[in-house]
Structure formats: structure tokens, C-alpha cells
Amino acid sequence: MSALRRQDKCRHEKSTLLVNLGCGPIQPGAWINIDCSNRARLAKYLPWLDTLLTKLKLIPPTEFSKNTIVFDVRKTLPFENDSILGFYAGELLEHLLPKETKKLLRECFRALIPGGHLRINVPDNYKFWKRYCDEYEKIINTPKGEWRNENLTKCIDMFFENICVTKPILGSMGHYHKYAYDEVTLTLEMENVGFINVKRRELHDSYISNIEAVERRAYLVVEGSKPS
Numbered sequence: 001m002s003a004l005r006r007q008d009k010c011r012h013e014k015s016t017l018l019v020n021l022g023c024g025p026i027q028p029g030a031w032i033n034i035d036c037s038n039r040a041r042l043a044k045y046l047p048w049l050d051t052l053l054t055k056l057k058l059i060p061p062t063e064f065s066k067n068t069i070v071f072d073v074r075k076t077l078p079f080e081n082d083s084i085l086g087f088y089a090g091e092l093l094e095h096l097l098p099k100e101t102k103k104l105l106r107e108c109f110r111a112l113i114p115g116g117h118l119r120i121n122v123p124d125n126y127k128f129w130k131r132y133c134d135e136y137e138k139i140i141n142t143p144k145g146e147w148r149n150e151n152l153t154k155c156i157d158m159f160f161e162n163i164c165v166t167k168p169i170l171g172s173m174g175h176y177h178k179y180a181y182d183e184v185t186l187t188l189e190m191e192n193v194g195f196i197n198v199k200r201r202e203l204h205d206s207y208i209s210n211i212e213a214v215e216r217r218a219y220l221v222v223e224g225s226k227p228s
Contacts, residue, residue, distance in 0.1 A: 015085045015113050020214045021073055021104075022092030025063040028213035031088075036072040037175055040064045074100045079111040086208035087112065090121040090215060093186075094177045101179070105193045115228040117207045118195060124220035125180035131155060186222050195224030 020026065023033035043050045043064035053059045071078065074096065087108045093101050108118045132155040139147055163177045181189075183200050190198045203218035204211055207225070215221075 015083060015116075017079075017084045018086045018208065018210065019079070019084055019088070021087060021089040021108075022095070023068075023214070024091070026090070026214055026216060027063060027068070028210075030210055031214060032069065034069045034071050034073065035064070036070060036074075037064075040068050040070050044068050044070050073104055077104075077107040077111055081110055082113045084108075084111045085113060085116050087116075087118045088121075088208065088211065088214050089119070091123070091219070093120060093122050093181065094179055095175055097178050101189065102193075105189060105195075109193050109195065109226055112226040114226055116226050117223055118190065118226075119201070119206055119208055119211065119215075119221065119223040120186060120190070121215060121219055121221045122181050122186065123177075124182060125185075126182040127220075128155075128159075128180075181220065183220060183222065186220065190222065190224045194226070196227050198222060198224035 018031045020028070020031040020033045022037075023031075023035045024037070027033040039050075039059070039062055043062055044066050047066055050059075050062070050064075054061055073092070089104075089108075093104075096104065105118070112118065132152065135151045135155070139149075139152070187198050187200075199222070201218075201221045201223050203221070204215060206215075206223060208223075
């Protein structure tokens, strides 16, 4: 084995870098916490305005500060090839367009050490619409005179008013869902990039150490590895 190969192997084995993409308010010290939301930018670059709007109760308090690493994950990630032990992306991909997600997955694959892991946590599109379909089938199979649409419209209103439609700037800070995933589509997206052993996981069931520091709840959690 050449000296360069030995040096690379040593660097891969010793890498302990963990990256929390789209960290939001969850910013543990042992992780590199990155966020590109408008609120993160406001708190970092205009902290006086963030403080003022918070005091006026126009926006809620936040853990973002001038110390937050603000970086647009739609760009090339600022990490060398084969340098990161694990990536966690919690409730992030639904805020990206499909082509942006594909690029981010490729970037994570590039930056991970061989044997490193990518873990993704997103709302489960299947479960969301299954609730709607179950309610619809229950209603459609009753006499028409007994039909009620409250639960159906509740699902539809939630989708278009709270999830996929832009809210006023101070309501969502300009962020909303641009796509949705289920276990099949997310697994195939990761496999198409080159990840192996891609599987659905339960809360905190991960090959990534200290995952409990960044993962507070589980929607649809899928984890895969870069081949060794």
C-alpha cells in the first residue's frame, strides 16, 4: 500500500465529523450544525432586528444566533471528499425541489468517508394521505344522507394552507414544503446515488453515534451507507 493510500486510510478511520443539515433549533455541540433558513440568516446577520421582532411577539424566540453556521445546502457542500463520518438531515428535504434534493444526496455521498452514513427524516407522505383515504372510504360506504366532510376538508386544508402554500413572511419566514416522500421514493433516491443498505429505521436506531442529540422525533426515517 502506497504512503498516500495509507494516509487516506488513516484519515478515513479517524474521521469523527458529524454534520446536522437543516439543524433548525437543534444545535448540539458535538455536531457541525448548518441551516440556511431565513430565520437563521436574520438571527445571525441582523440580531438586533430578530430581538426586536421577538420582543414585539411578531415571531417566536429562537436558538439561532450569530454563531449559527449559515450555508445554503443547495450549493456544493463545503467539505472535502471522504471527510465526513455521518450526515443527518431532519425535516429538510421536503423544503427542497426534487432536483435540489438529488444534488444534495450526491454531495453527501461525495463527502462521506467509505462506510459513512446518511440519515434522513421527513414527513411520511403515505401516512398523511392514507388518513385521508381511510376517512374517504369510511364515508363513501355509508348512505349519502349520512355523509359529512369535516374530516376530509381538514386534511385538504392542512395540506394546502399549512404545508404546501407560502405563508406570510413572518408566519413561516418564507419556507414551505415543495415536495413529499414515502419509503419507496426516498429509498430509491438514495440507492440511485450509490448508497447501500438503505433501510427504514425507528427513532434513534442508527449506525451514527450520538444520533439522539439531533433526532427528537421520527416521521419517515431512512438511513443508508456509502460502500466501504
